[in-house]
Amino acid sequence: MATDTLTPFYLGSAQVRGKLVRLGDQLDHILKNHSYPQIVNHYLSELIAIGIALSINTKNDGLFTLQISNGKILKMMVVDITSEGEIRGCAKWDNEALEKLLEETNNSPSLTQLFENGFLVFTADLASQTERYQAIVELSGSTLTDCMHHFFRQSDQLATGLVVATKSDPSALGYSAAALILQKLPSSSEQTEAENEQDDDDWITDLSLLGTVTKKELLDDNLSAEALLYRLFHEREAHILPAKNIVAKCYCSRPRIEQVLMNFSEEDIKDMILDNQISVTCEFCNETYLFNDSQINEILADKKS
Ligand SMILES: [Zn+2]
Incomplete structure (x- = not known):
């Protein structure tokens, strides 16, 4: 499997667009460089995969940032993504409070306990626009995926479906993460009511197909992006576009x-x-x-x- 790629695709008549992000070595590179606690690595892996799925659009050049800020114990987590596919990420937390929380919760704190008072912030700084786009939404949900769905509803984004999976085996293989996102484009004003209804029905089908993907499939090294997307969406005609490589690269100087x-x-x-x-x-x-x-x-x- 070609890891560290973003594979864009569209379904049917292109009313629904999607992206499949799969990360291996490059994610591993970022996380190993930091040596953060396991729980921080878990959420940062998810945030990086989601950030990439949200940002890179073949038409827009610029810098994208997905960030959780103002958290009480896990104070800040951020991923920067350039339109070239270069990513970097980091996190900040209160070490003493985190250790205490991990002890109290037997190493499985809830998202709310970790990020109490946190906000999700998405920023797009596009070369084609003079003003940057920013959406800020309170962190709400029991998983980061839930929080993102809340974010999509609150920030007037397109109708969106998202699944995320991460795996860590620090002893041997390292980290991997994947995200699969579907977005429904607004219907054109020239469409008939019947066509709109068809789009809505298709969207419900797409979301239920998305819901059938397993974490194992998303992270399966032996299942190519093409094979996975075909398996999931063949009844909806998945058109797969050229993949983009994702590279861990900082642009500090x-x-x-x-x-x-x-x-x-x-x-x-x-x-x-x-x-x-x-x-x-x-x-x-x-x-x-x-x-x-x-x-x-x-x-x-x-x-x-
Ligand atoms: Zn740097």
Whole structure:
């Protein structure tokens, strides 16, 4: 199976579009780079797969972000996706509170316990649009998929069906995740009532077919995307479009970090100096950038100019 791909497709007369995301090595690369606790890896894997399924649209160039913010114990989780298929992700949590919660719940806390007060935020920064699109919805549901369905209803998205699966075997094979999404495009105003009814009936069929997919099928290394989509949707004529590769890649750089430092006050910059240097580590990829005395002075001088 070709892992780390996004396979777009459409059903019937293209009123329903879908994407199948399958992640292996590249997801593994992100998670192993962080060494987060298992429960964090689980939710971050799901968020990354969902984020990719939501974002990449062959017609739009830009940057997409799916984020959970303001959580009480798992404070923040984010995945960035470029239209090129480059992804990066990270998470922040209260370690002491998480350990206590894991102990109290025998390692199986509910989503609500982990993300209490959290919000789902989806941002699309498209090259073709001057203003970015952002939707923010309260996190509500017992699984991330439930939360996403709530999000789709609340944020005026297209009618959407979504299934997600993750697997972790840190001892040997590493992590994998998959997401399958279907979206119903709005009916054209030229359609007759009978055609609209047919679209609605088809949509109900599509959702029930989507509901038959198993976690095992989604994550099965020996079942290609084509074979899986054919198995699920053959009665609805699945038209499969060229797949896109997904790559774990951070786009942090020294100039970007310098720009971030420039936004701090002179006093704050001086407070960051330790052993005559400033060390900044990218939260996404753990790359460390060091600034020595003269480089710090240059940044301070640039700030003044
Ligand atoms: Zn980075």
